[in-house]
Amino acid sequence: MNENLVADRPTFVTHLECSMTGERYEADRLHGLSRVGRPLLVRYNLDGVRDAVSRDELARRATDMWRWRELLPVRRTESIVSLGEIETPLLPVPASGGANVLVKDEGRLPTGSFKARGLVMAVAMARELGVTRIAMPTNGNAGAALAAYATRCGIETIVFCPEDTPEVNVREIAMQGARVWRVNGLIDDCGAIVGKGAAEGRWFDFSTLKEPYRIEGKKTMGLELAAQMGWRLPDAIFYPTGGGTGLIGMWKAFDELERLGWIGPERPRMYAVQASGCAPIVRAFEQGEEHAERWEDAATVAAGIRVPRAVGDFLILRAVRESGGKALAVGDPAILKAVDECAKKDGLLLCPEGGATLAAYHQALRDGLVDEEERVVLFNCATGLKYPMPEAPNWLDRHQPIDFDKL
Amino acid sequence: MNENLVADRPTFVTHLECSMTGERYEADRLHGLSRVGRPLLVRYNLDGVRDAVSRDELARRATDMWRWRELLPVRRTESIVSLGEIETPLLPVPASGGANVLVKDEGRLPTGSFKARGLVMAVAMARELGVTRIAMPTNGNAGAALAAYATRCGIETIVFCPEDTPEVNVREIAMQGARVWRVNGLIDDCGAIVGKGAAEGRWFDFSTLKEPYRIEGKKTMGLELAAQMGWRLPDAIFYPTGGGTGLIGMWKAFDELERLGWIGPERPRMYAVQASGCAPIVRAFEQGEEHAERWEDAATVAAGIRVPRAVGDFLILRAVRESGGKALAVGDPAILKAVDECAKKDGLLLCPEGGATLAAYHQALRDGLVDEEERVVLFNCATGLKYPMPEAPNWLDRHQPIDFDKL
The missing domain is CATH 3.40.50.1100 (Rossmann fold)
Incomplete structure (x- = not known):
C-alpha cells in the first residue's frame, strides 16, 4: 500500500568512515565501532542521489521516513521493517513557548519515541546483514523500540536497564518480546555488560553509536x-x-x-x-x-x-x-x-x-x-x-447532593 | 505551514437532521440532541463538494484530517484547533492476525487515542459557536482529548470519570488543564451529573452523540x-x-x-x-x-x-x-x-x-x-x-559474576 515500503529504489552507500580518523570501512559488512573505538559514519554517492531523485519527486511520496530511501543505508527492500514511521507533526506552542516556537x-512514532527512527534503521540493517541476536543497554525508550522492531522480524533481543528505569518502559520492552533485565547501576554499567557479552560473541552490541545505522x-x-x-x-x-x-x-x-x-x-x-x-x-x-x-x-x-x-x-x-x-x-x-x-x-x-x-x-x-x-x-x-504525572485527587459522591458551584 | 490549517476553503453544511425522525434543524446554531432526544446528523450539499474538490486535489494536500475540510462542519478557518491530527498508519499484523489483516x-493521534478525531471537531465547533464552558462524562480517553483541545483554545472544561478509570487517564486530563472528578459509578452515572448541570445552564453537554460534531x-x-x-x-x-x-x-x-x-x-x-x-x-x-x-x-x-x-x-x-x-x-x-x-x-x-x-x-x-x-x-x-502491562521482574546484580547463558 505504502510504496515506500515495497518499491525497489536505488541506493548509494559507498563506504563507512571513522568519525575520528576518517579511515575507510567497507559497506555491506557488519561493523561496530572503528579501530580507534569511535562511531562509524555512512557515506553516500550524493551525485548519484541527485541524479536519482529530486525534491519534487520526494514531495509526491508518502511522508513517512522510508521516503528518504536514497539517503538511507538499506539495500534490499525486503530488509525493511516498519511499524508506521510517520512524519511527526510540528506543533505551535504559542502560550508556553512563543509565536515562533514549534x-x-x-x-507519535512507533513505541512512542524518537528512538524508533534509529532502531528501525539499525534493525533493518541487522536483518540485512544476518544478525540473529542483539543486546542493548537502555534508559527505556530505545529498548522498547528495539524490542518492537526486532520481534517483528524475528531477531532475538536482550535488554539491560538501569534500576530506576520507569516501570512502564521495562514492562513495554518485555511485552514486545525482548528479555529484559534491571541492573543495579546506570546506563554505562549496563553497557559494560552488553560489551562483555559482545566480546564473547554472544550477541551483537546495539549500544548508542556502537553500530553505524x-x-x-x-x-x-x-x-x-x-x-x-x-x-x-x-x-x-x-x-x-x-x-x-x-x-x-x-x-x-x-x-x-x-x-x-x-x-x-x-x-x-x-x-x-x-x-x-x-x-x-x-x-x-x-x-x-x-x-x-x-x-x-x-x-x-x-x-x-x-x-x-x-x-x-x-x-x-x-x-x-x-x-x-x-x-x-x-x-x-x-x-x-x-x-x-x-x-x-x-x-x-x-x-x-x-x-x-x-x-x-x-x-x-x-x-x-x-x-x-x-x-x-x-x-x-x-x-x-x-512518564509519572501528578495525582488528581478530586472525588465526587453521586449519592450526595451535588454543589455545582464547587465543580 | 500546513495549508489545511490556514487555507480558507468552501464549506457545504446545509442543515442538521434528527437521526430518528428526519426533522430538520438549522445549521450554525448550538444544538444538543433532537426534540425526541436522539443524535443530530450534519447534512451537506454534496453536489457542491463534488464541484469544489476532487480526489486528485485531496491527494495533493497534507494527509492530516483537516484535508477533508469540504466534508467537515467548521465554517471559519480561525475556528480550527489542532495538535497534529495525522493520518494514522495501517499496519500489517501477519503473525498475530493474518496475511490480509491491517x-x-x-x-498515534494527539492524546494517544481516536477520541482526538471527534473532540477536535466538537471543540472547533464549540469555539465557532461561542461555547465557553464544557462538561463531559468519560472513561478516560475522550476526557483527555477534550481537555487538550479545549485548553488550547481557552474553553473551560469539567470532566467526570467512573471511579475505576485508569489513573493515567485521570491525571492526563488534569495535567491538560481540565477540572476532573472521579465519581462512584459508571459512565452513565457521570453522564447524569453532566446532564443535570447542562439543564441548569452551567455548561454545554459534550457527552457522546449529545452534540452533533x-x-x-x-x-x-x-x-x-x-x-x-x-x-x-x-x-x-x-x-x-x-x-x-x-x-x-x-x-x-x-x-x-x-x-x-x-x-x-x-x-x-x-x-x-x-x-x-x-x-x-x-x-x-x-x-x-x-x-x-x-x-x-x-x-x-x-x-x-x-x-x-x-x-x-x-x-x-x-x-x-x-x-x-x-x-x-x-x-x-x-x-x-x-x-x-x-x-x-x-x-x-x-x-x-x-x-x-x-x-x-x-x-x-x-x-x-x-x-x-x-x-x-x-x-x-x-x-x-x-494501560497496565504485566510485571517484568528480572533483576541482575552487576557486582556478582554474570552467567551469560542465563540471560
Whole structure:
C-alpha cells in the first residue's frame, strides 16, 4: 500500500568512515565501532542521489521516513521493517513557548519515541546483514523500540536497564518480546555488560553509536524538518542530549542536503540541552574540551538524558560549536514547570526531556542567546504518557447532593 | 505551514437532521440532541463538494484530517484547533492476525487515542459557536482529548470519570488543564451529573452523540480508510464499540463518499465488537431489537467499551445490519491474550479495546463469518502505553559474576 515500503529504489552507500580518523570501512559488512573505538559514519554517492531523485519527486511520496530511501543505508527492500514511521507533526506552542516556537512531536512514532527512527534503521540493517541476536543497554525508550522492531522480524533481543528505569518502559520492552533485565547501576554499567557479552560473541552490541545505522535513522529528523519547513531550516534547534545520536544525525543530514543542493549553507544554531544533574557535554563545552568526561552521580527526572558518558561526545561538541550554538543545562524544577505549562496552556503533554528543551529555550531567551523573532524548533522526543504525572485527587459522591458551584 | 490549517476553503453544511425522525434543524446554531432526544446528523450539499474538490486535489494536500475540510462542519478557518491530527498508519499484523489483516493504529493521534478525531471537531465547533464552558462524562480517553483541545483554545472544561478509570487517564486530563472528578459509578452515572448541570445552564453537554460534531470528526476514519486503500474499502471492519460514534461516523462517511461518486456501492461488513462483560449492542443484535437496553453490572478490562447504554444504539444496530455484519462479544481472557500475542509476535502494543477486535476477528474466522482471504481492518483505538502491562521482574546484580547463558 505504502510504496515506500515495497518499491525497489536505488541506493548509494559507498563506504563507512571513522568519525575520528576518517579511515575507510567497507559497506555491506557488519561493523561496530572503528579501530580507534569511535562511531562509524555512512557515506553516500550524493551525485548519484541527485541524479536519482529530486525534491519534487520526494514531495509526491508518502511522508513517512522510508521516503528518504536514497539517503538511507538499506539495500534490499525486503530488509525493511516498519511499524508506521510517520512524519511527526510540528506543533505551535504559542502560550508556553512563543509565536515562533514549534515542537516537533516525536512521541507519535512507533513505541512512542524518537528512538524508533534509529532502531528501525539499525534493525533493518541487522536483518540485512544476518544478525540473529542483539543486546542493548537502555534508559527505556530505545529498548522498547528495539524490542518492537526486532520481534517483528524475528531477531532475538536482550535488554539491560538501569534500576530506576520507569516501570512502564521495562514492562513495554518485555511485552514486545525482548528479555529484559534491571541492573543495579546506570546506563554505562549496563553497557559494560552488553560489551562483555559482545566480546564473547554472544550477541551483537546495539549500544548508542556502537553500530553505524542508528545515526542514519535519526538523520531523518533533519531531512524531515527541512522538507516540512519548505527547505528553509529554523534559526535554532533545541535538542535534548543524552547519547546525542539525533543531534549528530541532523548535523549530518544538513550537510548531505547542502551537498545535494537542496538547502543552502545556512544552519540552525544547535542547542544541546542537558539536565543540571547530568551535564557532561555542557561542562566540556564550557571548558573548551573536545571530549566530555564521565559525569559522576548523575541524577535527573529526565531519565532519557541521564547519560553520564557519550561515545559520540566529540561529534556533539563539534556540531554545536560549528553551528554557533551552545550546550545548556536546566534544573529539574524548570523541567517540570515547563512540562506543566505546556500542558496547561497549550494542551500538549511533553515528556520531561521535551520539557527540558522548552525550559532551555526560555533560559536562552533570558540570556539573549535567541530572540523572540527567531524561528525555533524544540524536540519532544517521546510521548508524555510514559512518564509519572501528578495525582488528581478530586472525588465526587453521586449519592450526595451535588454543589455545582464547587465543580 | 500546513495549508489545511490556514487555507480558507468552501464549506457545504446545509442543515442538521434528527437521526430518528428526519426533522430538520438549522445549521450554525448550538444544538444538543433532537426534540425526541436522539443524535443530530450534519447534512451537506454534496453536489457542491463534488464541484469544489476532487480526489486528485485531496491527494495533493497534507494527509492530516483537516484535508477533508469540504466534508467537515467548521465554517471559519480561525475556528480550527489542532495538535497534529495525522493520518494514522495501517499496519500489517501477519503473525498475530493474518496475511490480509491491517490494524489502523489510532493511538498515534494527539492524546494517544481516536477520541482526538471527534473532540477536535466538537471543540472547533464549540469555539465557532461561542461555547465557553464544557462538561463531559468519560472513561478516560475522550476526557483527555477534550481537555487538550479545549485548553488550547481557552474553553473551560469539567470532566467526570467512573471511579475505576485508569489513573493515567485521570491525571492526563488534569495535567491538560481540565477540572476532573472521579465519581462512584459508571459512565452513565457521570453522564447524569453532566446532564443535570447542562439543564441548569452551567455548561454545554459534550457527552457522546449529545452534540452533533464528534460524529463528523470520527467520520474521518472512514474517509481516511477509503483514501489509504485506493478508494476500495476492505471486506470487513472490526470496531470496538462503546458509544459507537466511530462506527456510525464511518457508515455516514461511506454514504457520503458514494454520493460523491468517489467509491462504489460496496460496503465492508461492520463488526461491532464488545466485551462479554458489557455487551448491550450484541444482546440487542441477537434479539433483533432496534434499541439496546442498559447492561447491568458492566465489567471488563477494556474500559473504553464499558458503556452500558449508548444513545446512538439504533444507529449502530442499523449500520451493522445494513452492512451484513454482526455484533460480537469477546471475553477478557481472549482480549488480554490478543494484546499479548500482537505485541509478542508483531511488535505492536494494542490497547485492550484494540485487542478485543483482534480476538473478535479470530472468533469470526472460527465461526466462518470471515475467511482468511478477505481484506480486514481492525481499529486499535488508543496507544497500548496507557494501560497496565504485566510485571517484568528480572533483576541482575552487576557486582556478582554474570552467567551469560542465563540471560
